[in-house]
Amino acid sequence: MAENEEDAFSNSNAAFGNECLSFCWFLLCSAAKGKGIKSCSAGTPDERIAGCTALxxxxxxxxxxxxxxxxxxxxxxxxxxSRALKDCDMEIQLRPDYAYAxxxxxxxxxxxxRLDEALLSLKRPFL
Incomplete structure (x- = not known):
């Protein structure tokens, strides 16, 4: 990472807590911060939903x-x-190997x- 990117990463962590740990979260937090959106990765669930939806x-x-x-x-x-499941499914379409999804x-x-499906989803990253 270039020096200014490292500074931006540190600033994102300070602004949003320790939520911006992965590079993907770094990109997301930077995008949110640049758009004046308080957060898509931290804060209350309502703040996250509003911030993410705006992006x-x-x-x-x-x-x-x-x-x-x-x-x-x-x-x-x-x-x-139900709404969470829809967003998880959208994420998995975009990034099928992301374990957190x-x-x-x-x-x-x-x-x-839906316990059988839940178990399959939780096992998926290990298959």
Whole structure:
């Protein structure tokens, strides 16, 4: 990472807490910060949903996948598992090998009572 990127990463971590740990989250937080959006990766579930939703349509596929990941988890935190599942599925279409997407999807499915599907989703990264 270039020096200015490292500074931006550090600033993103300071602004958004320790949520911006992966490079994908770094890109997402930088995009959100640059657009004046408080957060797509931290804050309350409502703040995450609003921040992530505002970014949809203006990102690369990799960044868009991170947006869906942020919203999926926020919907899970709000116990809105049907909406969470839709966002997890969108993320998996964009980034099928991302383990966290399958984990988040598994949580959504488990909470919806779809235990067999949840187990398959949770196992997927290890297959």
């Amino acid at each position: 949809i349509g203006d990102l690369s596929p990799s960044e868009l996948a991170a947006v869906y990941d942020g919203r999926c988890w926020a919907f899970n935190l709000q116990e809105d598992y 399958h984990n988040n999807r598994g949580v959504s499915l488990e909470k919806l009572g």
